[in-house]
Amino acid sequence: MSQNEAISYEGIEQISLDAFVRPSYLNYAMYVIMDRALPFIGDGFKPVQRRIVYAMSELGLRATTKHKKSARTVGDVLGKYHPHGDAACYEAMVLMAQDFSYRYPLIDGQGNWGSNASPKEFAAMRYTEARLSAYADVFLGELSMGTVDWAPNFDGTLSEPRMLPARLPNVILNGATGIAVGMATDIPPHNLNEIIQACIHLIDNPKATIEDVCQIIQGPDFPTGGEIITSRQEIINIYRSGQGMIRMRATYEYENGDIVITALPYQVSPAKVIEQVALQMREKKFSMISDIRDLSDQEEPTRLVIVPRSNRVDKDALISHLFATTELEKSYKVNMTVIGLNRKPQTLGLLQILKQWLKFRRQTVIRRLEFRLNKIIERLHLLDGLLVAYLNLDEVIRIIRETDKPKPVLMQKFGLTDVQAEAVLQIRLRQLAKLEEIKIKTEKQDLEKERDWIEKTLGSNQRLKTLIKTELKDDAQKYGDERKTLIIERREAQAIKEVELTAVEPVTVVLSSGGWVRSAKGHEVDPIHLNYKSGDEFLSAARGKTIQPAIFFDTGGRSYSLPAHTLASARGHGEPLTGKLTPSNGARFLSVVMGLPDQKVLLASDAGYGFITDISNMVTKNTKGKAMLTVPKECQPLPPIYVGNYETDFLAAITTQGHMLVIPVKALPELARGKGNKIIQIPPARLKKREEYLKLLEIIPEGTTIKIHAGKQSVRFTPGNISNFIGERGRRGKKLPRGYRNADRIEIIQPDNNDDS
Numbered sequence: 001m002s003q004n005e006a007i008s009y010e011g012i013e014q015i016s017l018d019a020f021v022r023p024s025y026l027n028y029a030m031y032v033i034m035d036r037a038l039p040f041i042g043d044g045f046k047p048v049q050r051r052i053v054y055a056m057s058e059l060g061l062r063a064t065t066k067h068k069k070s071a072r073t074v075g076d077v078l079g080k081y082h083p084h085g086d087a088a089c090y091e092a093m094v095l096m097a098q099d100f101s102y103r104y105p106l107i108d109g110q111g112n113w114g115s116n117a118s119p120k121e122f123a124a125m126r127y128t129e130a131r132l133s134a135y136a137d138v139f140l141g142e143l144s145m146g147t148v149d150w151a152p153n154f155d156g157t158l159s160e161p162r163m164l165p166a167r168l169p170n171v172i173l174n175g176a177t178g179i180a181v182g183m184a185t186d187i188p189p190h191n192l193n194e195i196i197q198a199c200i201h202l203i204d205n206p207k208a209t210i211e212d213v214c215q216i217i218q219g220p221d222f223p224t225g226g227e228i229i230t231s232r233q234e235i236i237n238i239y240r241s242g243q244g245m246i247r248m249r250a251t252y253e254y255e256n257g258d259i260v261i262t263a264l265p266y267q268v269s270p271a272k273v274i275e276q277v278a279l280q281m282r283e284k285k286f287s288m289i290s291d292i293r294d295l296s297d298q299e300e301p302t303r304l305v306i307v308p309r310s311n312r313v314d315k316d317a318l319i320s321h322l323f324a325t326t327e328l329e330k331s332y333k334v335n336m337t338v339i340g341l342n343r344k345p346q347t348l349g350l351l352q353i354l355k356q357w358l359k360f361r362r363q364t365v366i367r368r369l370e371f372r373l374n375k376i377i378e379r380l381h382l383l384d385g386l387l388v389a390y391l392n393l394d395e396v397i398r399i400i401r402e403t404d405k406p407k408p409v410l411m412q413k414f415g416l417t418d419v420q421a422e423a424v425l426q427i428r429l430r431q432l433a434k435l436e437e438i439k440i441k442t443e444k445q446d447l448e449k450e451r452d453w454i455e456k457t458l459g460s461n462q463r464l465k466t467l468i469k470t471e472l473k474d475d476a477q478k479y480g481d482e483r484k485t486l487i488i489e490r491r492e493a494q495a496i497k498e499v500e501l502t503a504v505e506p507v508t509v510v511l512s513s514g515g516w517v518r519s520a521k522g523h524e525v526d527p528i529h530l531n532y533k534s535g536d537e538f539l540s541a542a543r544g545k546t547i548q549p550a551i552f553f554d555t556g557g558r559s560y561s562l563p564a565h566t567l568a569s570a571r572g573h574g575e576p577l578t579g580k581l582t583p584s585n586g587a588r589f590l591s592v593v594m595g596l597p598d599q600k601v602l603l604a605s606d607a608g609y610g611f612i613t614d615i616s617n618m619v620t621k622n623t624k625g626k627a628m629l630t631v632p633k634e635c636q637p638l639p640p641i642y643v644g645n646y647e648t649d650f651l652a653a654i655t656t657q658g659h660m661l662v663i664p665v666k667a668l669p670e671l672a673r674g675k676g677n678k679i680i681q682i683p684p685a686r687l688k689k690r691e692e693y694l695k696l697l698e699i700i701p702e703g704t705t706i707k708i709h710a711g712k713q714s715v716r717f718t719p720g721n722i723s724n725f726i727g728e729r730g731r732r733g734k735k736l737p738r739g740y741r742n743a744d745r746i747e748i749i750q751p752d753n754n755d756d757s
Contacts (some may be wrong), residue, residue: 012099028181033345037180041189041338041353042360043139043164044171046178048092050164051081053106056132057140067110067129074125081153081160090125097130100301101267102174103189103223104479108133116224116301117270117294135479139164146371147364165364167475169195169357171338172350175220183345185337188220188246191483195354196476200469202354210351217350220246220334222485225263229329229490239350242336249490250328252319257311259319261304265330270304272296276326277306288313288321312505313474314547314728323493358468365468366458373454383444385420389427390437396424456566506543508566509550511592513539517550518574519567533573540639544594551594551618552577557605558628559618559639564594575580581623589637593618600643600667602651603628604679606693607635611676612643612668630675634690641699646670650726652706653680653733654696658741661733662725665699671720678730698746707747710740716749 013264035047043050055076061068065118082089097107100116109129114121122128132140147165152158175189198216217233219228227249228235238244248265258369264270277292291307308318323329337347341356389396392414400406400415410421486573508520510527514536520527534657542550549561560581566577577589593601597616604610613628620626629637643649649665661680669677679694688694699721700706707716715737717725725734736743 033180037178038339039176041171041356043166051077061131065132067131070125070130080424083154094122100224102632104135105133106136132384138167138397145368147367186333188333196472203465219487221483222266224266225484226265227486227488229488238334242482244334246332259306263302268327273326288318294456320493354661369454376451382423388414389424505546509542509592511540512536515577515589516574517577518570520570540591542592542594547592549619553590554583554587554589554592558625560625561619578662582666593640596736602641604638605631605635607632608680608682608694609676610679611671617672628673648702650700652698652700654743655692656695657692658736659733660725660736663729666728681732696746705749707746708743710743715740
């Protein structure tokens with residue numbers, strides 16, 4: 001007798017432990033994989049999520065209705081569709097309502113649904129109220145249009161959809177996490193606009209590569225913001241294989257000498273970060289911080305203030321240490337495992353996920369159109385019968401009055417089908433008016449047009465593609481938003497091994513017309529009134545710190561850099577730059593700038609071309625400099641200008657002939673080097689003869705007033721007046737008033753300046 005053969009003993013069936021456990025475990029494993037832990041690629045839902053959304057729709061809890069107690073929803077889900085624990089069901093519901101957990105929340109909640117600082121500390125379901133969000137309509141709008149298969153619920157008394165007809169690829173928009181048996185899934189969320197653009201691109205270009213798609217999809221887009229510092233090539237490799245690691249960092253800014261954390265990596269609690277920093281402080285492993293405070297509130301959900309022990313502390317080294325030793329920097333596993341269209345679990349790359357979803361969407365749209373077409377055909381069949389009755393109304397009435405069983409007589413007399421004859425018999429007296437006949441004819445015409453359109457669409461692959469793209473664009477316009485997570489490739493953070501206070505002194509670097517440079521301590525120095533060598537004078541100055549490089553810009557469009565702390569003291573006349581740097585082709589130094597690596601500056605030539613770049617792009621160790629600005633022949637570069645707010649600032653450009661044009665700074669490209677784009681139009685013939693060129697450039701912060709000086713005269717332009725000069729980049733601009741066309745200086749007047757002259 002074999003080991004697996006059942007043995008009957010006194011009515012008890014006995015089998016080996018292996019024969020019993022193996023199929024039982026496999027059945028359990030497949031149940032967890034298919035019906036609990038992994039999302040379906042079509043709607044991106046696990047069964048519990050799908051049942052919550054469907055149950056809420058059945059309760060009428062749409063985005064336009066009143067909220068209802070969460071306990072009501074959980075009760076319906078458990079009692080009708082999902083016989084599991086109420087705590088687990090409610091937790092799944094809470095996650096779908098948290099805008100810091102879901103990129104596009106499916107539930108609009110009232111009450112305490114947790115916070116980013118304490119996502120698990122939400123109120124009990126008897127206290128909270130909920131309804132579906134507007135985004136949930138993406139899954140429910142086509143549910144009653146024959147688009148999905150239905151299955152009996154657990155006790156066979158009701159039917160539930162096997163999947164929801166998602167109009168958007170929710171599996172990649174909101175992502176998913178889950179642990180099954182022998183496999184898991186970790187799909188990061190993405191930006192809706194980027195994903196829809198990629199889908200449309202794939203519809204138009206089915207053979208597109210992952211590199212093509214990644215030109216559109218920058219990377220994951222987490223709801224809490226922060227920065228993704230993973231390199232672009234790594235992100236492409238992750239999307240190709242469906243597996244990898246995404247590294248995130250908090251975003252921060254310097255404010256009054258403190259470091260303010262404004263966004264944390266996904267699912268990182270402020271309390272956890274404070275605990276990690278406090279532990280280092282208590283163990284005296286890290287003495288560069290005197291305090292860390294959580295000032296987060298409703299207006300600023302994340303605001304951690306880190307107070308350095310001294311203003312001499314190197315804040316860049318400090319924040320780098322914190323990135324390396326706390327959850328201010330965190331890695332996230334990517335494992336894009338889903339239940340595919342073949343109803344089997346599989347790990348897919350981004351391209352395969354989008355293609356499979358588009359196939360699902362195409363099938364859904366075809367089913368919707370076929371369902372509607374059948375309804376139209378049925379209705380037209382009835383209308384044909386009704387029109388026959390109206391055309392022979394007297395005869396129909398006679399047959400109905402004089403015959404005991406009028407249906408077969410009507411069918412025989414007018415060639416009606418059973419359904420048509422029944423519809424004729426159901427006509428009420430009030431519907432015998434002439435107006436009803438007109439309505440029927442109108443309805444028939446409309447339905448015939450719709451039928452023809454559906455048949456053409458179903459019969460044309462191109463029409464079907466166009467319909468799918470149009471619907472995707474409509475939903476993108478309705479639900480799309482801006483990216484929240486920045487993608488910036490950064491260097492690896494370094495922990496400080498030996499704690500020390502780095503002396504960081506403020507300095508002012510001064511450059512003279514003769515090319516002499518010096519460094520003065522502090523920012524209160526008046527560089528214009530320093531002593532200069534005979535025949536020399538002040539040219540340019542920059543304020544920064546001893547740890548920052550001083551960057552020099554010459555008339556050949558090249559940049560040079562020297563550590564600020566190595567420059568000569570301002571007690572004397574300084575030292576000639578040509579002793580450390582070697583400008584070529586007779587170029588002379590034009591300006592000096594300093595700032596943080598990501599400080600943006602405007603580089604432009606008097607030919608009217610320019611671009612925006614980061615100070616870090618101008619740094620070089622080469623004593624011969626680095627080519628930054630391409631200057632046309634016979635033209636000259638203008639001194640670099642600091643850019644305050646790239647998104648909101650404006651740029652005023654004035655030519656020697658008095659033409660002024662104001663454009664948004666963001667109209668200029670961000671480049672590492674080059675010629676740039678045209679700022680203002682200057683006739684080539686005049687430029688070549690140097691009859692006209694770009695003379696003045698100035699950054700205008702939003703809402704400020706400017707004063708244009710021409711000799712001893714000046715004229716003010718308020719924000720309202722400046723708007724008259726605002727135009728598209730590369731235009732000619734407008735003439736300044738007479739007497740001010742030979743402008744020699746633009747002065748920025750801050751809003752709190754009371755100068756009325």
